[in-house]
Amino acid sequence: MRPSGELRAFISAALSYARQQRSQDAERLLRSPYSGVSQAAALAILRAAEPGESPLAAISKERVAFPAADRTAALAFARALGGLDPSHTEQHIVRAFNLPEAAPAAAEEPPINLQAAAVPEVAVGLHARKEHFSASSLNTYVECRRKWFYRYLCAAVEDKGSAASYYGSAFHSALEELHGEFPRPGEVSAQTLRTKLQAFINSAFDRYGPSFETPIERELQKRRAQRTAIRYVNWLAEQAASAPFTVIGCELPAELTLEGFEFIGYIDRVDLDETTGGVTVIDYKTGAIARSAVEYREKVRAFKEFQLPFYYWARTAQGDRVSRLALVPLKDASLDVAPISLEVVPVPRNEAERSQATTGTISISDLERARTRMVEICRELTDGLLDHFAVTDDAAACQYCAYALACNARPIPPEMRFAR
Ligand code: SF4
Known part of the structure; x- marks a missing residue:
């Protein structure tokens, strides 16, 4: 039998909740073994509750998918708690939660005096301190506001990088050297x-070598890059044979001022089509990317992706006639390099929404809307009214998040919900 002190604490917290309906009391009750709710289920409920929100809300809105037994226990707990009112006595509590009959005897023990809860800080608005914005910071904000808060407002955790990020940096560096030496492939x-x-890959991986955790890791990533490089050159040669082009530059600074907000970034590669005079803006991707041109364009339309729209407007402001935007995948050494390529067109064209083609179009009006939204987000981030940074509801965004350990409100991945 559990110590009567624990039972006494449960009753005291329940009486306190009956009088004041405070979420802290509800949380304490839920965590107690006398709640009837298993520890795993209680933890899932507390995680699913919004900050400052009573766990009752998380239960009643059924935010957590439980096994049947846990669900029944959680609903019974919620019913008992929700039925309490200020007139209720210890006897009511004992009956409501079906507590052991020995409960009243526990009253002989010295009462536990619960400390008054700390007064919550008054929420105040925060705003971005940075003088410059980047497309990737806006992408982070639309992906998960909480992540943006951690990364750009708190600088909460130093992101030390990973084998995947060093692979990307070394590969970018090798390509910059290649195109610097051969601007007309x-x-x-x-x-x-x-x-x-x-050869450039070998020297780049030598330079980045100390960043990798082990020599083996570096060697594996280097070999992956070597295999991908063969496919990259195959694509490059095909592209040059079908439409001659000159690489104007790699890692070019992109700067743009929109309604007083300054943006800065670096463009991986800019090509000039020697026949048409049109400019192609290229972004190398060593991580996951959209699988089709339509999928990428829809992300732009949904304001989830600002990288290429930003580059478009930055190069246009410099006087280029940007006719194409492209993402070049360099992640998978076993696949041919097949860029996602979007021709910039004056008016939207009808393209099958489910098209899996890697080439497609994006209209200037799509890019204009993205530009307008960039300015709106900058206003949101700087007006000092943001006092809450909601977590994403897409658990996939948390998979490689450097802040996951600190983020107790992150969504539970669907497979974990069913595993509970
Ligand atoms: S763990 Fe998930 S919810 Fe939390 S900050 Fe990271 S991405 Fe956002």
């Missing part, structure tokens, strides 16, 4: 490009 043989790129 059509004028050299594919074999030369391949040999040179492999």
Whole structure:
């Protein structure tokens, strides 16, 4: 039998809740073994509750999918708690929660004096301190406001990087060297490009070597890059044969001022089509990307993606006629390099929403709307009215989040919900 002190504490917290309906009391009751709710289920409920919200809300809104026994226990607890009112006595509490009959005897023990809860701080608005914005900071904000808060307002955890991020940096560096030496890839043989790129990859991975956790990790990532490089050169040679182009530059600074908000970034590669004079803006992707041109365009339309729209407007402001935006996938060494390529068109074209094609179009009006939304987000971030940074409801966003340990309100992945 559990110590009567614990039971006494439960009754005291229940009486306190009956009088004041405070969520802290509800939480304390839920955590108690006398709640009838298992520890795992109680934890899931507390995680599902919004900050400052009573766990009752999380139960009644059924935010957590439980096994049947846990669900029944949680609902019974919620019913008992919700039925309390200020007139209720210890006897009511004992009956409501079906507590052991020995409960009144426990009253002989010295009462536990619960400390008064700390007065919550008054919420005040916060605002971005940064003088410059970047497309990736806006992407973070729309993906998860809480993550943006951790990264850009608190700088809460130092992101030390990972093998995947060092792979990306080393590969970008090797490609910059390649295109610096061969700005017109059509004028050299594919074999030369391949040999040179492999040499640049070797030297880039030597430079980034100490960043990798182990020499083996570095070697594995280098070999992955070498395999991907062969596919990259194949694509490059094909592209140069079908439409000659000149690489204007790599890692080019992109700066743009929109309604007083300054944006800054770096463009991986900018090409000039020698036949049409149009400019293609290219972003290398060493992580996951959209699988089709339509999917990427829909992300732009849904204001979930600002990278290429920002580059478009930055290069347009510099006087370029940007005719194409492209994402070049460099993640998977086993797949041919097949960029997601969007031709910029004056008016939207009808493209099948489910098209899996990697080429498609994006209209100037889509890019204008993205630009307008960028300014709106900057206003939100700087007007000092933001006093809450909601967590995402997409658990996939949490998978590699550096702040996951600190983030007790993160969504539970669907597979975990069913595993409970
Ligand atoms: S763990 Fe998930 S919810 Fe929390 S900050 Fe990261 S992405 Fe957002």
